[in-house]
Amino acid sequence: MTVATSLNSRAVINSTTIHHEIENIAAKGTQTYPFYYVFNYQAFYIRSHKELVSCVGWTTSDELYSCSEDHQILKWNLLTNDTSLVVRLPEDIYPIDLHWFPKAIGGKKQTQTEIFVLTSTDGKFHLTSKIGRIEKSVEAHKGAVLAGRWNYDGTALITAGEDGQIKIWSKSGMLRSTLASQGSPVYSVAWGPDSDRILYTSGRQLVIKPLQPSSKVIQWKAHDGVVLKVDWNSVNDLILSGGEDCKYKVWDSFGRLLYSSSSHDYPVTSLSWAPDGEVFAMGSFNTLRLCDKTGWSYALEKPNTGSVFSLAWSADGTQLAGACGNGHVIFAHVVEQHWEWKNIVITLTKRRTMQVRNVINDAVDVLEFRDRVIKASLAYGHLVVATSLQCYVYNSRNWNTPLIFDLKEGTVSLILQTEKHFLLVDGAGLYTFSYEGRLISSPKFPGMRADILNAQGVSLSNDTIAIRDKSDEKVILLFDALTGKALGDGKPLTHKLEVVEIALDQCGPSTERKIALIDKNRDLYLTSVRHLGREPKICKMGSMILNMAWNDVANILCGIQDNQFTVWYYPSVVFTDKELLPKTLYIKDGSEFSRAPHILNYVRTKVTLRQGDGSLVYSSVPPYPALLHEYSTSARWEDALRLCRFAKDQSLWACLAGMAVANRELTTAEMAYAAIGELPRVQYINFIKEQPSKESSLAHMLLFSGQVQEAEATLLQAGLIYQAIQVNIDLFNWERALELAVKHKTHVDTVLAYRKKFLQKFGRKETNKRFLQYAEGVEVDWEKIQAKIEMELSKEREKAANASVRSSLASRR
Amino acid sequence: MAKDPLAEAGFYFDELNKLRVLEPDVSQKTSELKEECKEFVDKIGQFQKIVGGLIELVDELAKEAETEKMKAIGARNLLKSVAKQREAQQQQLQALIAEKKMQLERYRIEYEALSKVESEQNEFIDQFILQK
Numbered sequence: 001m002t003v004a005t006s007l008n009s010r011a012v013i014n015s016t017t018i019h020h021e022i023e024n025i026a027a028k029g030t031q032t033y034p035f036y037y038v039f040n041y042q043a044f045y046i047r048s049h050k051e052l053v054s055c056v057g058w059t060t061s062d063e064l065y066s067c068s069e070d071h072q073i074l075k076w077n078l079l080t081n082d083t084s085l086v087v088r089l090p091e092d093i094y095p096i097d098l099h100w101f102p103k104a105i106g107g108k109k110q111t112q113t114e115i116f117v118l119t120s121t122d123g124k125f126h127l128t129s130k131i132g133r134i135e136k137s138v139e140a141h142k143g144a145v146l147a148g149r150w151n152y153d154g155t156a157l158i159t160a161g162e163d164g165q166i167k168i169w170s171k172s173g174m175l176r177s178t179l180a181s182q183g184s185p186v187y188s189v190a191w192g193p194d195s196d197r198i199l200y201t202s203g204r205q206l207v208i209k210p211l212q213p214s215s216k217v218i219q220w221k222a223h224d225g226v227v228l229k230v231d232w233n234s235v236n237d238l239i240l241s242g243g244e245d246c247k248y249k250v251w252d253s254f255g256r257l258l259y260s261s262s263s264h265d266y267p268v269t270s271l272s273w274a275p276d277g278e279v280f281a282m283g284s285f286n287t288l289r290l291c292d293k294t295g296w297s298y299a300l301e302k303p304n305t306g307s308v309f310s311l312a313w314s315a316d317g318t319q320l321a322g323a324c325g326n327g328h329v330i331f332a333h334v335v336e337q338h339w340e341w342k343n344i345v346i347t348l349t350k351r352r353t354m355q356v357r358n359v360i361n362d363a364v365d366v367l368e369f370r371d372r373v374i375k376a377s378l379a380y381g382h383l384v385v386a387t388s389l390q391c392y393v394y395n396s397r398n399w400n401t402p403l404i405f406d407l408k409e410g411t412v413s414l415i416l417q418t419e420k421h422f423l424l425v426d427g428a429g430l431y432t433f434s435y436e437g438r439l440i441s442s443p444k445f446p447g448m449r450a451d452i453l454n455a456q457g458v459s460l461s462n463d464t465i466a467i468r469d470k471s472d473e474k475v476i477l478l479f480d481a482l483t484g485k486a487l488g489d490g491k492p493l494t495h496k497l498e499v500v501e502i503a504l505d506q507c508g509p510s511t512e513r514k515i516a517l518i519d520k521n522r523d524l525y526l527t528s529v530r531h532l533g534r535e536p537k538i539c540k541m542g543s544m545i546l547n548m549a550w551n552d553v554a555n556i557l558c559g560i561q562d563n564q565f566t567v568w569y570y571p572s573v574v575f576t577d578k579e580l581l582p583k584t585l586y587i588k589d590g591s592e593f594s595r596a597p598h599i600l601n602y603v604r605t606k607v608t609l610r611q612g613d614g615s616l617v618y619s620s621v622p623p624y625p626a627l628l629h630e631y632s633t634s635a636r637w638e639d640a641l642r643l644c645r646f647a648k649d650q651s652l653w654a655c656l657a658g659m660a661v662a663n664r665e666l667t668t669a670e671m672a673y674a675a676i677g678e679l680p681r682v683q684y685i686n687f688i689k690e691q692p693s694k695e696s697s698l699a700h701m702l703l704f705s706g707q708v709q710e711a712e713a714t715l716l717q718a719g720l721i722y723q724a725i726q727v728n729i730d731l732f733n734w735e736r737a738l739e740l741a742v743k744h745k746t747h748v749d750t751v752l753a754y755r756k757k758f759l760q761k762f763g764r765k766e767t768n769k770r771f772l773q774y775a776e777g778v779e780v781d782w783e784k785i786q787a788k789i790e791m792e793l794s795k796e797r798e799k800a801a802n803a804s805v806r807s808s809l810a811s812r813r
Numbered sequence: 814m815a816k817d818p819l820a821e822a823g824f825y826f827d828e829l830n831k832l833r834v835l836e837p838d839v840s841q842k843t844s845e846l847k848e849e850c851k852e853f854v855d856k857i858g859q860f861q862k863i864v865g866g867l868i869e870l871v872d873e874l875a876k877e878a879e880t881e882k883m884k885a886i887g888a889r890n891l892l893k894s895v896a897k898q899r900e901a902q903q904q905q906l907q908a909l910i911a912e913k914k915m916q917l918e919r920y921r922i923e924y925e926a927l928s929k930v931e932s933e934q935n936e937f938i939d940q941f942i943l944q945k
Contacts, residue, residue, distance in 0.1 A: 043853075265904055286905065300912040302905040592929075606930070615919035617926035620933050646944065 015019040017470045053323035055098040059312040066323050067095035067331050087132025094121040097147050102154045119145035147152035147188050155472035160186035193234035201227040208774050220255045235277035235454050242268025248282050250295045259295025272311035281320050283308025296614035314409045365399040377415035382435050385424050386412035403437045416460040423460045427451045432481050441484030447471050456501040464529050466502050473498040505555040518545050526571050540575040549602040554629035558602050563590035569625040573658035576705040583654035633661040637668040693800035718780045722792040729754045753780045
């Protein structure tokens with residue numbers, strides 16, 4: 001009796017505080033966890049509904065609708081902390097799920113009045129307007145309709161029922177088809193990123209079913225208990241599932257398990273991806289958890305809410321609302337996010353406040369913002385903060401006077417920085433701004449969906465923007481960062497396989513901009529972004545690369561390769577001397593990192609990685625290669641040599657050799673190659689040095705880098721036909737040599753003579769028809785040939801001498 | 814003793830010489846009876862009052878006993894639920910502790926990594942100075 005009374009009296013107290021009493025439960029649960037990216041929860045809840053709340057949905061980032069079994073739909077305004085009754089539903093409607101019609105499609109605002117779909121226990125779904133008027137009720141399933149979801153462009157609605165059926169409806173609520181039917185209820189359903197597949201629960205299993213009837217269905221056992229909730233993120237293409245076995249799991253879209261949580265005390269009743277796909281929220285009985293996309297948990301809250309039946313993130317990804325079993329609606333937002341750059345540590349302490357700490361002198365600055373902070377980025381001495389309405393740009397030397405400009409659309413989803421400018425991505429497009437706040441360019445391309453771009457799919461350097469094409473993932477679109485126009489002839493870079501990750505190097509002149517890409521097979525490739533005429537070579541750098549990052553001050557690349565940490569001191573060496581590449585590597589055993597490390601950044605000599613369990617680890621890379629890069633770009637070869645002698649590191653010598661060859665610095669190259677014991681190369685360099693003319697040595701330099709065709713073209717252009725033929729002979733490229741000789745009507749006998757000699761040496765007979773044909777008409781006389789060759793060489797020498805005299809005369813004039 | 818004719822006729826005089834039709838002793842007895850009856854009625858009334866009070870008291874006691882009983886049952890239930898609540902609280906705290914422990918472990922790993930970097934850097938500096 002007394003128990004009951006005491007409960008009653010509490011209920012009375014609570015019901016009198018309906019709208020005004022905000023209880024902050026964060027005070028006891030605040031967790032500070034200084035990470036590169038750290039999240040925290042400040043949650044408060046407001047008592048409102050009399051029965052359990054079944055579903056919630058955001059209209060804007062500050063307005064939420066909630067439905068409860070007390071037949072009420074309430075509207076919550078977070079700016080004014082106000083709650084109002086939208087409508088009281090008929091007594092026979094018990095709502096289960098709510099989903100707002102998608103707001104913006106590919107950057108275009110929907111003109112249609114805002115509606116949402118409300119599913120209920122009586123087997124119907126109701127298209128309801130913002131004012132709560134039920135526009136249309138459709139009889140959809142036998143038994144309750146357990147889920148209703150619009151696709152991303154709002155052209156279709158999917159409903160899942162207790163009767164085990166999944167149905168697709170048109171925008172206006174006309175039945176299109178029954179996609180699937182099974183013996184057990186479908187508890188949850190989610191759309192794939194391109195709205196061409198759906199994911200649904202089937203008892204303990206998960207099923208991915210494409211809308212195309214002939215396509216393959218993927219089905220796998222996901223949990224040891226009934227799966228209650230699924231979610232699929234459009235940005236990172238990862239799947240979440242949670243079930244009665246009290247676990248949540250993260251899957252990729254092929255059904256491979258990426259993470260499985262330990263068992264909780266109660267079943268997982270709700271899961272929801274944040275829109276940017278970086279984090280997700282999990283709800284259970286008296287439990288709210290924030291997790292990284294790789295599965296590990298940032299924060300755990302134990303609010304007194306009962307089971308959290310539904311979770312919804314606001315579009316900007318800063319706020320979370322949960323529908324609680326005890327009639328509460330819980331609101332939470334993410335704080336304690338953390339950024340580090342050199343000696344500066346910035347923490348988002350409150351929704352609108354950041355704390356800047358300089359670790360060297362412990363100076364603390366506090367930055368206040370007018371609105372909620374949505375995204376921020378700290379690099380290259382600048383902090384860029386996007387709030388819901390404005391963008392703030394701070395220079396690390398001065399935290400008092402930020403540069404502020406207004407943002408068109410409030411939901412910035414990605415900020416990328418380079419030394420000179422930064423890129424903002426919002427739902428409508430991409431914009432590059434200078435640090436003075438001037439809009440530099442805004443690249444556009446057909447079929448652009450800026451809302452699903454992520455850091456793996458976009459890369460920015462001082463002069464170039466690279467974007468992986470979402471519609472064809474083999475294609476990388478390249479733009480000039482300063483004009484926003486497509487690079488070169490406008491043809492995108494096409495790889496032979498789907499590209500997973502791209503990264504542009506950050507230093508050096510724009511003509512030598514390189515892009516590193518990882519494809520579906522986890523192979524790493526490097527290629528040039530800007531090229532003249534011919535398609536650029538895409539050179540393979542390594543295999544089993546999980547991820548990568550460029551250094552911020554030198555073109556040094558680091559990556560996680562299989563289970564080791566690899567640094568490519570001088571990646572461009574693949575273009576000049578491919579065999580040198582393995583010698584320029586710096587490899588650290590991966591045993592010091594645990595499962596699946598992920599590179600976050602590579603600043604100066606420090607690489608920051610995050611391990612699979614969420615802990616941060618650091619690795620330092622020797623500072624010499626960066627110095628060497630500096631010497632090489634400023635052509636201080638003497639200093640470079642001194643540095644290498646000082647460091648006594650083979651890989652450094654190999655880098656220097658590569659750099660010297662790339663810059664045609666033969667003396668340095670010779671020494672460097674000698675230092676790493678590459679004697680044939682030393683010899684060849686000496687041979688190049690002895691070449692009579694500039695063209696010849698250039699051609700041999702090109703040959704040195706394996707660019708045979710370019711070398712031949714160079715020689716032919718300079719009129720050095722014999723030399724071109726000789727090059728082909730030396731490479732045993734007989735057919736081409738003969739072709740050239742015949743074409744230019746010279747040295748046919750030379751080619752034949754060498755061919756004969758070659759065949760004799762190997763004791764073989766001529767079988768090539770062309771050679772047989774020409775051998776008939778031409779007599780081979782070695783003495784004559786030698787004389788001819790000698791003549792050609794002296795001619796070249798003469799020409800070169802004349803040219804140098806001419807040029808010196810010209811320079812004198 | 815000669816009989817009083819009046820008495821024979823059934824008439825009597827009382828002390829105040831008033832004519833009476835009832836014998837004086839009978840009359841006296843009657844009045845005595847009347848007195849006694851009155852007394853009896855009074856006494857009964859009084860008894861009833863006392864008994865009423867008693868009943869009331871007992872009733873009250875019963876009521877009180879009943880409430881106390883209920884209270885006891887409630888308290889017992891509360892005690893039971895408190896134990897359960899504590900259990901739940903303990904469970905919650907355990908979960909939070911586990912979370913913190915995980916964070917601690919992450920911190921430890923981070924610290925170790927940083928210490929390693931530090932030692933590497935020190936080594937580098939030493940080497941640098943020695944070679945110079």
